[in-house]
Every structure is written in structure tokens, then in C-alpha cells.
Amino acid sequence: MDNLAETVKTGLFLDQSSFGPYSLSVMGHKEADVCLVCQQPAANRCSSCQSACYCSKEHQKQHWKTHKSSCVVYQIKEDKRLGRHLVARRDIQRGEIVLKESPLVSGPPHTTGPVCLGCHALLQENKVVPCAQCGWPMCSKSCADKPVHKPECEWVKEKRKEKVKISQFTSPHPTYSCVTPLRALFLKSKDPWAWEKLTSLESHTEERKQDGKYEQDRFSVAAFLRRFYKLEKEFSEEEILKISGIIQINGHEVPLSEPGYISVYWKCSLFEHNCLPNCSKTFTDSGDVLIRAAVEIPKGSHLSISYTDPLWSTPARRQHLMLTKYFPCVCSRCSDPTESGSFFSAIRCPTKNCDGMVLPKCFIKDFEIWRCLKCNHKVTSKQAAGICAKVAQELSGVRKGDVSSYSNCINRVKNLVGENYCHLVEAKLTLAQMIGQSSSKGLADVEDGLLSTKETLSRQLISLADGVFRAEYRIRGVLFFELHAAVAELARRQVNKKNSNAFVLQARLLESGGYLERVIFFLKHEPQALPEGKIYKQALQNLKDLQNLYKTMGITPAV
Numbered sequence: 001m002d003n004l005a006e007t008v009k010t011g012l013f014l015d016q017s018s019f020g021p022y023s024l025s026v027m028g029h030k031e032a033d034v035c036l037v038c039q040q041p042a043a044n045r046c047s048s049c050q051s052a053c054y055c056s057k058e059h060q061k062q063h064w065k066t067h068k069s070s071c072v073v074y075q076i077k078e079d080k081r082l083g084r085h086l087v088a089r090r091d092i093q094r095g096e097i098v099l100k101e102s103p104l105v106s107g108p109p110h111t112t113g114p115v116c117l118g119c120h121a122l123l124q125e126n127k128v129v130p131c132a133q134c135g136w137p138m139c140s141k142s143c144a145d146k147p148v149h150k151p152e153c154e155w156v157k158e159k160r161k162e163k164v165k166i167s168q169f170t171s172p173h174p175t176y177s178c179v180t181p182l183r184a185l186f187l188k189s190k191d192p193w194a195w196e197k198l199t200s201l202e203s204h205t206e207e208r209k210q211d212g213k214y215e216q217d218r219f220s221v222a223a224f225l226r227r228f229y230k231l232e233k234e235f236s237e238e239e240i241l242k243i244s245g246i247i248q249i250n251g252h253e254v255p256l257s258e259p260g261y262i263s264v265y266w267k268c269s270l271f272e273h274n275c276l277p278n279c280s281k282t283f284t285d286s287g288d289v290l291i292r293a294a295v296e297i298p299k300g301s302h303l304s305i306s307y308t309d310p311l312w313s314t315p316a317r318r319q320h321l322m323l324t325k326y327f328p329c330v331c332s333r334c335s336d337p338t339e340s341g342s343f344f345s346a347i348r349c350p351t352k353n354c355d356g357m358v359l360p361k362c363f364i365k366d367f368e369i370w371r372c373l374k375c376n377h378k379v380t381s382k383q384a385a386g387i388c389a390k391v392a393q394e395l396s397g398v399r400k401g402d403v404s405s406y407s408n409c410i411n412r413v414k415n416l417v418g419e420n421y422c423h424l425v426e427a428k429l430t431l432a433q434m435i436g437q438s439s440s441k442g443l444a445d446v447e448d449g450l451l452s453t454k455e456t457l458s459r460q461l462i463s464l465a466d467g468v469f470r471a472e473y474r475i476r477g478v479l480f481f482e483l484h485a486a487v488a489e490l491a492r493r494q495v496n497k498k499n500s501n502a503f504v505l506q507a508r509l510l511e512s513g514g515y516l517e518r519v520i521f522f523l524k525h526e527p528q529a530l531p532e533g534k535i536y537k538q539a540l541q542n543l544k545d546l547q548n549l550y551k552t553m554g555i556t557p558a559v
């Protein structure tokens with residue numbers, strides 16, 4: 001009923017008058033042209049999924065309980081290259097929630113030190129509380145009582161019949177690689193619906209046999225689980241190894257603990273990969289996955305997320321996808337060596353007095369020879385990789401938290417790679433956030449030059465986002481927050497200057513408020529447990545304060 005009330009409140013029902021463009025006869029969907037309740041001719045269509053048809057609002061309301069689970073903005077399709085994938089059933093607006101889903105299974109990553117099996121945080125040896133039921137080390141009694149810990153706890157009691165003892169708190173600890181597969185196997189008898197969904201997912205068993213992961217998991221996961229938990233009769237090695245593959249291919253790292261834990265979701269697994277995806281992924285405080293449209297998505301478009309790090313170079317992303325997900329990425333970003341003109345993976349021409357960018361013709365098919373776009377100077381891919389490695393090494397040597405170490409290093413590597421080179425972008429992101437953090441007075445303590453560096457870096461990275469990391473809402477939100485702070489501080493300094501100009505000051509304050517609105521848009525679904533969730537809260541407060549200031553100063557923001 002709550003859902004229905006929510007739906008009515010949010011105006012999901014269309015007025016008869018607004019059905020014109022969606023009318024069934026116009027769309028030609030004759031088979032759906034009847035009311036799902038009374039089978040009579042239907043003129044109304046659910047405005048959310050554009051699929052279910054009704055003769056009246058009453059019948060739509062009546063049917064909501066049944067319809068709500070299938071009321072989604074996408075359709076599942078299948079083809080040879082992608083397997084199952086999702087396609088938009090209607091135009092989807094930027095920022096709209098496409099999917100919110102609870103995990104089928106969650107647990108520690110394949111390689112980790114001992115973590116608490118309740119909250120998944122790394123355990124400190126001297127603060128361990130063994131579970132009274134099964135002996136697994138936990139961080140507290142309340143974590144031992146959490147439902148997520150039930151599978152291994154119950155099987156230790158019922159099948160192993162001997163408590164677990166972990167005496168080595170070294171990292172990584174091999175026993176933990178079996179916990180998530182065990183929790184998945186537990187579903188077979190306890191939650192057949194989830195088991196059916198889970199086992200229908202892609203496992204890439206053949207590819208895992210080829211690259212040795214299957215054999216590795218045969219000993220470290222399958223044989224261990226069968227022996228340790230006495231599961232020989234219930235699960236074959238093959239069944240356990242299929243589950244291991246499913247977790248590898250479909251698992252998402254959830255950053256709500258340190259280290260992050262792994263969750264597998266059902267529908268979320270069906271989003272295909274794209275290095276320039278049209279959907280943005282985040283997680284709620286309770287560990288549900290939440291997918292939003294990162295851009296306007298026209299009806300019929302494939303829905304995509306990124307399986308890899310969009311801040312990596314094209315060769316690094318493609319290699320990662322090939323090694324872990326077993327497909328060669330041919331997305332629009334990988335197909336364009338300039339990556340929308342950003343030169344994100346390019347090096348600078350080593351020829352004296354030439355500042356051209358050097359790239360292969362294509363990272364997918366023709367990447368052995370790289371050429372300067374200005375002077376045509378040739379570089380082999382091995383030489384290019386050497387330059388990239390040198391840049392990575394230089395940047396890995398920066399002193400953490402040291403603004404001048406970062407600034408100097410960024411300037412040093414600029415003659416080897418372009419302004420937007422991937423590792424340089426990561427360093428600039430860190431620097432933009434770092435400026436103003438070292439003092440309790442924040443930006444007020446930062447000298448003018450550094451303040452304008454913060455502003456310039458934030459602007460540069462924000463404009464780079466569209467071509468390279470448009471779906472990284474967390475990063476984009478943080479960048480707008482840094483920019484709002486720099487612009488507001490510049491305005492404050494302006495007031496203190498004798499020749500301050502009221503119009504310029506007002507413009508800066510309004511500009512800063514506009515950036516806060518962008519922060520709120522990008523970060524509004526971030527969990528409180530993450531820094532971005534806290535930045536969101538701070539942005540709400542700062543905007544309120546700024547709006548009060550507008551009132552006192554008589555500034556009227558344009559609508």
C-alpha cells in the first residue's frame with residue numbers, strides 16, 4: 001500500500017490527455033492493447049515502464065501489487081556477443097533511478113586478511129571476539145548475531161561440528177577466500193529463488209579452465225569447502241567451481257567496509273560494460289546497489305556500467321577486462337585513441353621542440369606503432385609503455401599529503417605526457433582535494449596562488465569528466481564541492497579588498513551556490529558511511545547558509 005501511495009504521490013499515473021504519443025495503436029503494440037485486469041480495450045499505459053496497459057486508473061491501482069516487480073524501465077535482451085543485456089524501454093532522464101536492488105549474496109573478497117564476518121572490516125588481532133556459536137573471529141557480539149554470518153556459523157555447528165580457530169592474523173588469509181562461495185552454496189537449500197537467479201549468471205567456466213583460475217580454485221575453494229565443512233555429498237567440485245566463476249564475473253566490490261566486500265546482484269549483473277557508460281553505480285548504506293542514468297538515455301539504447309576503472313588508460317582497461325571478464329572491449333571510448341580529444345592514454349612526442357601527442361592508430365587493432373600527430377615521429381608500443389611506466393614511477397614517489405611534492409611532480413612529468421594523461425589526472429584529483437586540508441582554518445589559510453591552482457584544477461577536471469568519466473558521479477560531485485569552496489573563498493577575499501566590486505562578488509557567490517546544487521545532484525544517493533555522503537550533507541548546509549547570505553545581501557538567484 002505504501003508503494004501505491006508513493007506511486008500516486010509521484011504522479012506515475014498519466015492523464016488520459018497525455019497518452020497521445022504513447023497510444024498503443026500509434027505504437028502498434030496490438031498484443032498489449034488490453035487492460036491487464038479486465039482484458040477490455042485499454043487506453044492508459046503505466047508511465048514508468050511504458051509497458052503495462054489499463055482501461056482505468058482504478059484497474060491500474062488494483063494491479064500495482066502484481067505489476068510493481070515487473071515495472072522496470074528496461075527489457076532483457078540477448079545476443080551472441082554480449083549475452084544477456086538491458087535495453088531502455090523508454091527515454092530515461094539523466095539522474096533517474098534505473099535500478100535499486102538487494103544482493104543475492106555478500107562476503108569477503110577472494111584475497112583478504114582476516115575480516116569480521118558481520119561487518120567485513122579488517123580485524124585487529126587484539127580486539128577479536130570469537131563467535132560463541134562457531135568460533136569465527138568477529139569484531140563484536142553484535143556482528144556475530146548478524147544474519148549475514150548465519151551460513152558459515154550454521155554449517156560449522158551442523159556439519160563441521162568443531163569450532164573454527166584462526167590463529168594467524170597475517171594478510172592474506174586463505175580461509176577467507178571460501179566464505180563468499182560458501183554463502184552462495186547455502187542459498188541452494190535456504191533460498192531456492194536466489195539460488196536459481198545466482199546459478200543462471202555467467203561463470204565463464206571454459207575461460208577459467210584455460211587461464212588456470214579454475215584449477216587454482218579447485219584446491220583453495222572447492223576441495224577445502226568440501227573437506228572443512230563436510231559438504232562432499234551435497235556439492236560436487238564442478239558446482240562449487242561454477243559458483244566461484246559466477247562470483248568472479250558478477251561480483252561488485254562494495255566500498256562500505258575497509259577493505260571493501262563483494263556482493264552479487266541479479267539484475268545488476270545484466271548491465272553490459274562500457275568504458276563510457278550511460279549509467280552510474282553507487283551503494284546504499286544497507287548495501288543495496290543503486291543505478292542512475294548518468295546521461296539522457298533514449299529509448300532502445302543499451303544500458304551500461306563500467307566493470308573497470310574509467311581513470312585507467314585504454315590499454316590498462318582493456319587488459320583488465322580481458323583478464324577478469326574475458327572479453328575484448330570495443331566500446332566507443334576504446335575505439336577512439338584520442339578518447340574524445342582528451343588524450344587520456346597518450347604520451348608527448350619525445351622529439352626536441354615538438355609538443356605533439358603520440359598515439360597508436362587504434363588501441364584495438366593497430367597498436368604496435370604509435371605516431372606523433374604533429375611531426376609523425378614513430379614510437380614502438382614498447383617504448384611508449386616505458387614512458388608510461390616512468391610517469392607512473394615518478395608519481396608513485398610523491399609524499400602523501402604534501403602539496404608541494406604533488407605540484408612539483410605534476411610539473412616534472414608534463415613534458416612526458418599530456419595534461420589529461422590518466423596518472424596525471426589522478427594526481428591532480430588528489431591535489432585539488434588536498435589544497436586547504438592541512439590547516440584547521442581550511443582554505444582561509446591557503447595563499448592566493450594555491451587557491452587559484454585549486455580552482456583551475458577543479459575546472460579542468462570537471463570539463464574532462466564528460467569525455468572520460470561522465471558516470472563517475474562520486475568524483476564529479478567531489479570536484480564541484482572543491483570548486484564551490486575555492487570560488488566562495490575567492491569571493492570572501494574580494495570583500496576584504498578595498499577595490500571590491502559588488503557585481504563581481506555577487507556573481508561569485510551565485511556561481512558557488514550553483515556548484516553546490518551540482519554537488520547535491522551528483523551525491524544525493526551516496527551512503528553516509530562514505531566521505532561523499534558526508535560531503536553531500538555539508539553541501540546541503542553550505543547551500544542553506546549561502547541562500548541566507550543572498551537574502552541579507554539582497555541577491556536574487558536567477559531561476
Ligand SMILES: C[S@@+](CC[C@H](N)C(=O)[O-])C[C@H]1O[C@@H](n2cnc3c(N)ncnc32)[C@H](O)[C@@H]1O
Pocket residue numbers: 081082083084085200201202204249250269270271272273274325326327328329330
Ligand atoms: C556481468 S556479466 C553480464 C551478463 C551476461 N551477459 C549474461 O548473459 O549473464 C559479464 C559478461 O557479459 C559479457 N559482456 C558484458 N559486457 C560486454 C561487452 N561490452 N562486450 C562483450 N561482452 C560483454 C562478457 O561475457 C562478460 O564476462
